[in-house]
Amino acid sequence: MSITVSNDFVAAPTLPDVLPPRRARGRVGMFLHRYPTIAMGGFILAVVLLIAIAAPYLGTVDPTALAPARRTRPPPDVVAWAGYWLGFGDKPPAWQFLFGSDMLGRDVYSRVMYGTRVSLTVGFAVAFFSSVIGLFIGVCSGFIRVLDAVVMRIMDGLMSIPSILLAIALMALIGASVQNVVLAIAVAEVPRVSRLVRGVVLSLREQPYVEAAIASGTRVHLIIWRHILPNTLAPIIVQATFICASAMLGEATLSFIGAGTPPTIPSWGNIMAEGRALWQVKPYIVFFPAIFLSLTVLGVNLLGDGLRDALDPRLAKRI
Amino acid sequence: MTKLLEVNVLKKHFPLKSDLFGGTKGFVYALDGVTFDLAKGETLSIVGESGCGKSTLGKTVLRLVEPTDGEIWLDGERIDNIPSGQLRQMRRRVQVVFQDPFSSLNPRQRVRDIIGEPIVNFGLAHGSELEDRVAALMDKVRLPRDAMHRFPHEFSGGQRQRICIARALAPGADLIICDEAVSALDVSVKAQIVNLLSDLQDELGLALLFISHDLAIVEHLTHRVAVMYLGKIVELADRAILFSTPHHPYTRALLSAVPVPDPTVKRQRIILTGDVPSPINPPSGCRFHTRCPYVFDRCRVEEPVLRKTGVAGQVSACHLDVVPDA
Numbered sequence: 001m002s003i004t005v006s007n008d009f010v011a012a013p014t015l016p017d018v019l020p021p022r023r024a025r026g027r028v029g030m031f032l033h034r035y036p037t038i039a040m041g042g043f044i045l046a047v048v049l050l051i052a053i054a055a056p057y058l059g060t061v062d063p064t065a066l067a068p069a070r071r072t073r074p075p076p077d078v079v080a081w082a083g084y085w086l087g088f089g090d091k092p093p094a095w096q097f098l099f100g101s102d103m104l105g106r107d108v109y110s111r112v113m114y115g116t117r118v119s120l121t122v123g124f125a126v127a128f129f130s131s132v133i134g135l136f137i138g139v140c141s142g143f144i145r146v147l148d149a150v151v152m153r154i155m156d157g158l159m160s161i162p163s164i165l166l167a168i169a170l171m172a173l174i175g176a177s178v179q180n181v182v183l184a185i186a187v188a189e190v191p192r193v194s195r196l197v198r199g200v201v202l203s204l205r206e207q208p209y210v211e212a213a214i215a216s217g218t219r220v221h222l223i224i225w226r227h228i229l230p231n232t233l234a235p236i237i238v239q240a241t242f243i244c245a246s247a248m249l250g251e252a253t254l255s256f257i258g259a260g261t262p263p264t265i266p267s268w269g270n271i272m273a274e275g276r277a278l279w280q281v282k283p284y285i286v287f288f289p290a291i292f293l294s295l296t297v298l299g300v301n302l303l304g305d306g307l308r309d310a311l312d313p314r315l316a317k318r319i
Numbered sequence: 320m321t322k323l324l325e326v327n328v329l330k331k332h333f334p335l336k337s338d339l340f341g342g343t344k345g346f347v348y349a350l351d352g353v354t355f356d357l358a359k360g361e362t363l364s365i366v367g368e369s370g371c372g373k374s375t376l377g378k379t380v381l382r383l384v385e386p387t388d389g390e391i392w393l394d395g396e397r398i399d400n401i402p403s404g405q406l407r408q409m410r411r412r413v414q415v416v417f418q419d420p421f422s423s424l425n426p427r428q429r430v431r432d433i434i435g436e437p438i439v440n441f442g443l444a445h446g447s448e449l450e451d452r453v454a455a456l457m458d459k460v461r462l463p464r465d466a467m468h469r470f471p472h473e474f475s476g477g478q479r480q481r482i483c484i485a486r487a488l489a490p491g492a493d494l495i496i497c498d499e500a501v502s503a504l505d506v507s508v509k510a511q512i513v514n515l516l517s518d519l520q521d522e523l524g525l526a527l528l529f530i531s532h533d534l535a536i537v538e539h540l541t542h543r544v545a546v547m548y549l550g551k552i553v554e555l556a557d558r559a560i561l562f563s564t565p566h567h568p569y570t571r572a573l574l575s576a577v578p579v580p581d582p583t584v585k586r587q588r589i590i591l592t593g594d595v596p597s598p599i600n601p602p603s604g605c606r607f608h609t610r611c612p613y614v615f616d617r618c619r620v621e622e623p624v625l626r627k628t629g630v631a632g633q634v635s636a637c638h639l640d641v642v643p644d645a
Binding site: 207208209211212213214215216217218219222226227230231 | 378381383407410411413414415417418419422423424425426427428436437440441483486489490
């Protein structure tokens with residue numbers, strides 16, 4: 001029996017369409033897919049940031065303008081308006097203030113929009129300053145044995161005082177202004193950052209690549225610059241977002257109890273503090289700044305959570 | 320052969336601090352009088368079980384750990400007490416390759432910067448010359464040139480270890496301390512790295528201080544072997560002698576534990592009982608007496624010194640002249 005070999009080339013059969021086509025994702029789509037919390041937190045924060053920047057153009061009026069004749073006006077009755085637009089009921093009376101007005105007749109909407117500026121300023125400034133100062137102190141005490149013992153005892157002392165009490169004490173000492181709020185909260189947050197940095201530095205110092213760098217004659221300042229700092233950055237960034245969130249809450253708390261931003265400046269804490277007396281009869285004065293504060297803090301915390309996952313090298317390796 | 324490295328009665332005692340007042344409770348006797356020398360182009364292996372002070376020895380020679388007592392001489396210069404300025408110059412000549420290839424490379428540096436770091440530190444080259452040197456080093460350790468701009472996490476364990484070796488070669492070192500340099504690698508990769516090291520040794524006349532617990536690798540690579548037990552060298556001999564006629568009972572026990580890939584071979588295993596005693600409170604007399612099958616009264620009180628056995632090129636710290644076969 002002979003085997004005949006055909007000289008004709010046979011086209012490879014086309015693959016059956018059982019495999020679903022790979023969903024093509026663009027860069028943005030890929031990012032959203034991998035880090036949904038970063039996307040969500042980033043989105044909320046971006047909106048809040050836009051509000052802060054564009055506050056004067058969002059249909060706001062002077063947030064400090066008093067109008068005693070129009071005090072405690074309610075926000076529009078959402079249910080009645082919805083009913084009117086859907087075709088039931090009569091047209092409700094036109095509203096004067098989107099978020100209502102407070103007991104001095106100031107526009108709560110304008111105050112909340114402008115209050116965004118205070119919260120973000122305080123949050124970012126505290127996060128920045130306490131990270132930078134904490135990084136410096138942490139690296140120093142991680143590298144200088146003698147300093148470590150002294151500095152860390154001071155930090156222990158600071159941390160033994162509840163941070164909000166410490167901030168209140170500092171505010172009582174230095175007086176009310178936005179800068180002083182930043183200073184007071186930053187002082188309360190620095191121990192936490194320097195603790196974190198010191199821990200990271202101490203563990204990095206024992207890493208073989210740092211020992212190898214010492215063995216290859218790298219000088220101490222270059223070891224810190226090349227090997228220690230880049231590897232401290234990820235935990236610092238994550239910590240900074242949480243500090244940002246807690247600073248915003250801290251500012252609101254201080255203002256709420258009257259130890260924060262001066263009452264002339266509309267901050268969310270101040271608006272809530274002033275609305276507190278009328279809380280049971282005019283809840284909207286407290287409600288709107290509270291919602292904004294919660295959403296902003298949620299956004300920052302989501303961002304921090306996402307960054308922690310994204311910057312963790314163990315998790316970053318997965319495709 | 321000229322001596323490149325001489326270590327005389329080197330001691331490293333780590334103080335045990337009591338927490339509250341920083342007082343010293345005692346010492347960990349990690350190295351307790353270690354003496355050996357190493358010639359140019361020679362490989363000396365340090366073997367022993369975990370906790371015997373092998374790695375401390377390597378780090379002390381590198382001056383990553385300050386010695387408590389004793390002398391280290393590098394090429395006729397004493398390096399255990401020199402000021403930091405001269406110490407940096409010494410660092411050019413002694414380099415290190417660590418065990419874990421994953422943690423011995425900075426994850427945020429590119430390969431070019433990792434290998435170039437010692438070159439830049441000692442001001443040996445700049446700019447394009449630096450690039451050329453790094454490329455030449457990468458050829459030497461058989462890494463592809465395009466690896467230069469990549470990060471360590473893009474490489475396998477063996478490749479990372481090649482990067483570490485290139486970094487160690489970069490400043491033109493005479494002595495490379497390999498601290499368990501192949502222990503974390505797969506068998507096949509291990510063989511490649513060991514072969515690379517011996518090729519480089521032939522090519523560049525490197526001396527290697529090869530710290531390992533893997534006797535099979537040591538036998539393949541080394542000229543001489545020092546066996547350590549609880550901070551002391553108990554036996555030091557040429558490779559062929561140590562592996563054929565070991566003298567010290569501890570060496571014999573170690574060798575009998577090496578697996579032989581042949582199921583038909585009948586062997587006399589020497590099973591040591593008990594654990595390694597604590598280096599905080601080492602036994603009196605011979606440190607091995609608590610586990611030695613041939614222990615007698617003298618061992619418990621008198622510490623044996625390294626002395627010549629009948630065989631040339633072999634010293635052993637045992638009171639027995641002839642150790643009976645097990």
